[in-house]
Amino acid sequence: MSTLQKLSELEAHKSAIQNGYDEAAKKAVLDKGKLTARDRITHLLDENSFVEIGAFITSKTTACKGEKVQAPADGVVCGYGTIEGNLVYVYSQDPAVLGGSIGEMHAKKIVKTYDDAIKMGAPVVGFIDTVGLRLEESIEALNGYGMIFGKMSEASGLIPQISVVCGDCAGGVSFITGLSDFTFISTKNGQMYLNSPNTLEDKKASFDTVAASNVHLSQSGLAHFGQADEQVLIGEVRNLMSYLPANSDDEAPCYQCVDDLNRVDEALNQFDFEVANAKDIVTSIVDDCTYVEVSKEYGAKALTAFARMNGVTVGMIANTEKTVDLQAIEKITQFVNFCDAFNIPLVTLSQIERIESTVETEKSGIIKAASKLAFAFANATVPKVNVILKEAYGMAYTLMNSKHLGADYVYAWPTAEVSTMNSESAVKIMYGEELEQATDKVAVMNEKIAEFEATHSSVYAVAAHGYIDDIIEPAATRKRVIAALEVLYTKQVASTLKKHPTV
Structure with a gap:
């Protein structure tokens, strides 16, 4: 033939x-x-x-x-x-x-x-x-x-x-x-x-x-x-x-950025937290106002998305509501672990009051899930930048890429409030007996709240303790985050010799 x-x-x-x-x-x-x-x-x-x-x-x-x-x-x-x-x-x-x-x-x-x-x-x-x-x-x-x-x-x-x-x-x-x-x-x-x-x-x-x-x-x-x-x-x-590296040895993909690195959005200075959503802030600060949301319908109390800042892929995480539930916790954990494995920097926008807990979620293991989220952020060695927008209370705040878990740079808007809980609840616990005996309970309550906010939950008080690196103008969020990511580009973390984590 x-x-x-x-x-x-x-x-x-x-x-x-x-x-x-x-x-x-x-x-x-x-x-x-x-x-x-x-x-x-x-x-x-x-x-x-x-x-x-x-x-x-x-x-x-x-x-x-x-x-x-x-x-x-x-x-x-x-x-x-x-x-x-x-x-x-x-x-x-x-x-x-x-x-x-x-x-x-x-x-x-x-x-x-x-x-x-x-x-x-x-x-x-x-x-x-x-x-x-x-x-x-x-x-x-x-x-x-x-x-x-x-x-x-x-x-x-x-x-x-x-x-x-x-x-x-x-x-x-x-x-x-x-x-x-x-x-x-x-x-x-x-x-x-x-x-x-x-x-x-x-x-x-x-x-x-x-x-x-x-x-x-x-x-x-x-x-x-x-x-x-x-x-x-x-x-x-x-x-x-187009947002993902080919493998774990590659850096996050980088494209030519035509968007202004120093773009300032004055609208953020009048941001209405009651009407607008953290997604609007994400849209404002990323390149070309474009991002790819992951698991949009699941765990909707948090946003996880890939975006670009200065042409480089970043993993964006934002609280879209003031509480975070079991689904949102699991979604964020999976996303953080992926970004860390593939050298994708993490940027979080924090506005959170508490972890939402019910009898059902307690039985479903929300404690273990939240523990895994803490581990994910603490274990991640990629650049980590956090911007605190408004309320940031208790363990929920701690979990969201806080300085306490190893965030490289933590910024805050002047609107931020960082504390173990909201001021009114804290005052009721701390000064319960005094309030009960007070003739003018409202006046005493207001006085104690003002005192607590000035010394404990004020963003300036928290910054004084070193847990916030800078208080920034909201309009300048994009350029400040990009500047931080540029500094962190050569970040190196010495690893502890171990076979693998057990969390």
Whole structure:
């Protein structure tokens, strides 16, 4: 056979792999408004940059329900390409091939993708659309699950890992999203669950109440971003990737900044805390007034977002309400840990009175969750800047990147109040007996409050103790934070020799 004939044979094999779908299965995918596995990769990566790896791999067991079937690429397309010129590895499960089920060779392809990504120090993006375990392969398929989980654990903190749930994510496959740094989900077709709702004891359980995208976006926190249109969803993946370093040895991405570094926003000097929100301050101080919010619907009492200041990626954290709850605490902790692992500086905007606690959250472990948040900030070695906006009381204030937990620079607006609790409550505790005996209780109360604020909660009193580095004009917040980050660019922290923390 001549070389040309061999080339023709090769093209025929490739065509069979790329087009060898079960037509009915492919039609079912398209009828749901989904993209094909290969189209997802095309939309994610730069044009003509994708290089497929392992295309000729197929299942060792082709017997399915007693019938011989074809499994092109064994139901998962793997390879590498670029996003804005930066190397990225990708795998995309194909629901038109055996339902995208995971068998031995399917899993080995994903593991190979991870091996290469770890060696090259490049992120991994995985498109999840699978019915789950390939039962026909039994224990070999279970071994495949274990190999994937093990490799993702090895990659954790070394390279960014992103999952995109475009369809079913059932059973053990859902652990892939739990092991990922960020999970995107199609709000039209995506659903995640460990056990099918019809197997749960609660007879009212349904896919809508257990597995639907809104459940994981707003209640479980497993999904961080959601969109109905897959192309829009994939566009958001590309956008997020522009904020992330390729690996833990890289610095935070830096782009040319066209925004004025010394831009002053006079509106912040008249900031109305009763009407406006901390998100407005974030918008005001970051480059081009643009940021990418993470987990917008989950833990909404706090904002976590990636933004740029002077062209450099920073992790922004802000209290959007005066209390912080269990969800917000867990969200902030996860975000801090990610930023610290990937050398992304942290900027916090603090305005908080207390940790919101209920009987249910006490039972759910809010004490442990808050302890993990304290550890996350204290353990983080990246540059840490905190701006105290208004109320900052008690342990809630301490948790929010305070000087007490190791913040490098803490600034405060003149409106800030820093104390163990609000002045009125403190005075009632400290001077309860005197107030009870006073003839004019209101006058005595006002006198004691003024005295307490002057000596204890005044921002100037706190600054006098060294817990605030400077009291700044609100309008100048952007340029002061950027200046601090520039100074901290060469920050180095000597690490204590230990295997790993236990918190």
